[in-house]
Amino acid sequence: MPGLEDLYQELILDHYRNRRGEGHLDDPTVEVDQNNPLCGDVIHMEFKIEDGKVADVAHTGEGCSISRASASMLAEGLPGCTVEEAFDRVERFRQMMHGEEIDDEDLGDAIALQGVAKFPARIKCALLSWTATNEALLTYQSDARSNGDGH
């Protein structure tokens, strides 16, 4: 019987090969770029945020299987989250990368990356898209504040 680690490997490979959310959005609310010079991973992420909710996420980039699979897992789970829930999800993923125990249901397929916490050189690969998301959410919030109520 395959163990949990094998199952997680399969999930990572599946997301790497069939990336969810890869591409561009028509009219993104926020766009961010991040890179991880340690590995050479680069990512461009686009977010559509409407009524305080993440409506859609798209990403393009190049890099190792961990960074690309992680972006796919993130993009699959984020749409439908409120901005606060999205911040929370990013925070929990960070905690998982620092070796903390996380409730499976909170992160969807991204839970499969928990083993990466054991490989410090790869943690930045896994975190890249999540760091980009955090930056995008902060940009969205500060834009929303400076635009007041939009009038």
Ligand code: ZN
């Ligand atoms: Zn990498």
